[in-house]
Amino acid sequence: MNIITKTATSNLKRNKSRNILIGIAILLTTLLLTIVPTVVFDAIDMEFVAVNKAYPTFHAMFRNVDEKSAEEMQKDERITKVGLREDPAYMVCSNPDVNISMVYCDANAAKLNRLKLKEGDLPEKADEIVVSRHLLKAMGLEGEIGDRITVPFQAVEDGGLGMEQVKEFTITGFSKDSKATIEKGIYSAMVSKAFTEEIIPEGAHKYRVYFRIAGPERMTTDAIEAQIKEIGEEYKLNATDIVDNGEYLNANYVDPAMYSGMAGLMVIIVLAGIITIYSIYYVSMMNKVQEYGKLRAIGATKRQIRKLVFREGFAVALIAIPIGLALGSLASILIVHGMLDTSTGVSNSLAKYMREAVESSEVALIKPWILLLAAVVSLAAVYLSLVRPMQVASKISAIEAIRYQGQGSKKKKAKERKGYQELNTRKLTMSNLGRNKSRTVITIVTLGITGIFFMVVATVLSCMTPESMTTQDIRGDVSISIDFESGNQMHPERELYKIQQNNPLSEELKEQILAIDGVKEIEVQTTAQAAIQEVLEEGKPMETFPTGIEDGALEELKKYVVEGSLDDAKLKDGKGIILNSNGFLLSQSGKGFNIGDKVHLDIKDGEDSVSREFEIVAITKHAPYSLAGYDISLPSSALQELCKNNLTDRYNIMAEKGKAASVTKAVEALVENQEFLDIDTYQELYKQAETQIGFMMYGCYGLLFVFGLIGILNLVNTMINSVYVRRRELGMLQAIGLSGKQTVNMLQLEGLFYTAGTLVLSLGLGSLLGYLAFLWAREEGIMSIRTYHYPAGPAIILVVVVLLVQLLITYLVNLNFKKSSLIERIRFAE
Known part of the structure; x- marks a missing residue:
């Protein structure tokens, strides 16, 4: 072991507290x-394995394809x-709640859709069928x-049912039904x-083409x-009739968006790590330059000084990195198993295959x-963090290194030092902070970046509710x-x-x-069945369902208006309408509408029809669609005035606090x-929503927790080093009259300055x-995500x-500071 390695090893033992702090950061x-x-x-690998086992293998599907186009596609x-x-x-x-479609699939469609029979064979004759026991x-x-079984059915006719x-x-075979x-x-x-040719006339067939x-390799x-x-x-299909099998494509081919997103996330983590480790080394090691200056004075070369700094830093990294890898691997396994146990973020059908993939070591x-x-990356971060201390310690002369206080090595024109006629703890604090502006700025910026990231993620999470x-x-x-x-001709009722015409919502x-105990209010929504002449679907005016909104809901809707105004007199007069840009008419039909455009609606009022022009x-x-x-x-009143029948379509019932379940x-x-009535409850839909966003919250809060630890560690490092490297200075101030209370006050003011700077950056720029x-x-x-919610709780x-x-x-620092005598503090040197 040469002298450089021995010195680095000795420094490791002597500076345990500092190296432990740096090791924790790494x-x-x-x-x-x-x-x-x-x-x-x-998660991606498990889901991809599950998708390839459970999902259809076609790349895309075209809907509403006529016979001629289907033949050309083949x-x-x-x-x-x-x-x-x-x-x-x-x-x-x-049972009106049961829907049973009769489906024909050729051999390729059956294979692409993974259609497998539980037993038996596929039908070939017009009077053969495959069913399930349920x-x-x-x-x-x-x-x-x-x-033989007798089946009543309705044939599809011109978009409706005959x-x-x-x-x-x-019966030639049995299929298996899923739980869903x-x-x-x-x-x-x-x-x-x-069978299809028997009941559907030639030229009237509409296929789904897989x-x-x-x-594609x-x-x-x-x-x-x-x-x-x-x-x-090219086959002149509507945009809504072109459907890609996104899950299968993402599972089997390169998705630039996914990998670029992951790369962006990794860059953020790497930068956060580099900035944090660099900050700790910068704050703690610049005070070691004096020690390196003494080594220069007794004959150490620049190269030897750089080696010393490098080896001491990497010795800590070589201990911390394996521990981080081991703990990270263990935590990852626990998190993944936790996801599987709760099926968080995935559908139940995929969760089964994901568990199998893990248990069989397929993933x-x-x-x-x-x-x-x-x-x-961790080693690279450590190296980048050591570059500046190595440069400072090796480039300046021995005398400059011994006198170095962190201001840099560049010679500057001497300035007259300004003093104070009277001193107090605030002035002493500001003097110390101003004496090394670069250290102060780097500490606040580094802490602020962690806080900014925390606020950005917390904001998105608070809005994702x-x-x-x-x-x-x-x-x-x-x-x-x-x-x-x-469109059901068999059941026009x-x-x-x-x-x-005989509305059950009476x-x-x-x-x-x-009259039910606990019901506070009922909000009434009306809906009419209509056709809009400006948008054609299969050559006919498209069916639409205009919604009537009560005055209170209209007032709430104002915050979502991006064009026009809900205060327009035409709206209350029944001559104006509102378009939802997230709906079919604007987002999917391809028909462009603007403020001031006229639309013509044929509204069904029982057996009659009312035609009106709206602006x-x-x-x-x-x-929200609701x-x-x-x-x-x-407005609900304007819609109802157009028709004689009761257009009420929905009762939104608000219950008193704590009485929702009984209501x-x-x-x-x-x-x-x-x-003809259907019922939904907020609680049931809420649970479904909770499950859907659980995975996102689970991962993001875990990420925030680790980033928070890094930020806290940075603050700990800054405060400890700021106090300990000035033990001699503080001892001398106490020798000339600085009381213990004033010392604590000065330390608190310095800490509060860093805290205030951090919070200004975090809450200010982070909120923006x-x-x-x-x-x-x-x-x-x-x-x-629809409404902005400031993350007050996380803030x-x-x-x-x-x-x-x-x-x-x-x-804690002051407590430790008091343990040494005044003479020991004055004689202190790290």
Whole structure:
């Protein structure tokens, strides 16, 4: 062992407290660099394995494809494995909550959709069928393979359903129903091509075409999606009829957005680590320059000084990094298993395959390349943090190094030092802070960056709430709405305008609900069934459902208006309407509408029809559907005045605090025998929303916790070094009359200065950047973020934690300071 290594080893032992602090900083950075990519890529790998086991393997699907186009697609060299599907009919079930489609799939479509029978064979003849046992039960039928069953059905006719027909089928096989299928009552029976040709006239077939892009191996998901869109447009398909299999594409091809996003996250973590470690080394090691100056004085070369600084720093890193990698790996495994145990962030169908992938070691939870990357980046951060101290210690002369106080090595013109006629603790504090401005600025900026990042993430998380997702679909605690069905020729009585002729949402029912103990208020929404002449769908005016909004809800809607005004007189006069930019008319139909444009609606009023011209007076953006409707809205009174029938479509029931559960039970009992009424509860939808955003909250708060530890560590380092390197100076001040109380006061003022600077940056710039992050998330529609919520709770926690840490550090440092005598303090030298 040479003299440089011996000296570095000796320094490690002598400066334990400082090196422990630096080691913890390196450990936390390594921990973060290990956990984040490991958990993210584990989740991605598990989901991709699950997707490839559970999801269909087609790249895209075209809907509403006519026979001629379908034949051309099967010959198109740009696409392969083209499969056809058609839904020619629907079974007639006595239970209105059960939906049973009769589906034809050719061999390619069956393979691309992973259609596998539980037993038996696919149908070939017109009177053959594949069913599930739950389907038979729902239809009130019984049978085994080879048995004959009689099935009532309605054929699809011109976008609607025709009159009831009855046909006898032979069961050729049984399919398996998922848990979700059974719960929702949505089943499918498989029929043959011969059956479709029997009930659908030639030239009237509408297919779903499944296919894979030819030669996708070296293509990105963006390139595949672009080609899918291009092909669909060539066949003159509407944008809404071009559907890519996004989950499968992302699982099997390079997604630039995903990897660029991960790269951005890693850069943030790396920068945070480098800045934190650099700050700790900068603050603590610049006071070691005097020691290195003594070594220069006794003959050490510049190269030897650089080696000494380098070896001492890397010795700490070589101890801390392996510990960080080990703890990061353990934490990652625990987090991933926690995600799987709660199925957080994934659908139940995928969770099963994800668990199997982990249990069978199909997905490796610990990835060597991530550990190597984390180690290399941590070492690089340590090296970059040592560059400045190595330069300072090696470039200046021995005398300058001994006298060095951290101001830099550049010679500057001497300035007259300004003193004070009277001294107090505030002036002494400011003098110390101003004596090394670069250290003060770097400390505040470094702490501030951590706080800014904390506030940005906390802002996004505070806006990403289950409440905002739940209120997208429901207002109030309980919602009763008309359960209608459009286009069913067999059951025209289920049309909205038919139900409204004898509307079950009557004034009598409203009074009964208001009489329930705990009901505070009922908000009434109206809806009409209409057709808009300006937008065509299959050559006919598109069906739409304008929503009538009460005055209170209209007032609430004002904050979502981006063009026009809700105070326009035309709105109350029944001549103006509001468009929701998130609805079909503006976002998907391709039809452009602007303020002042005229639209013509044919509104169904029972058996009559009312035609009216309206002017668009306002356009809303990001408004929840439960408030603004899906496309068109106007005042409820104005909509109702156009029709003689009761247009009430929904009762939004607000319950008194603590009585939502009892109100829900009472309302359910009141409407349980009503055929055309459906009920939703806030609590049920809230739980669903909570599950959906759980994964995001889980990961982000974990990330914030580690970043918070790094920030606190930085503050600890700054305060300790600021006091300990001045022990001699403080001892001399006490020798000439500085009291213990004044010493504590001075230390507290210095800590409060760092704290104030940190909080100004964190709460000021952090809040501004957090708001910009909210605007971006709202524009992108991330997790139904719609309304800005300032993260008051996290902001208060940030302030309290920083203040408590600062006060605790001041107390502990002063306590330790008192242990040494005044003579020892004056003679102190690190």
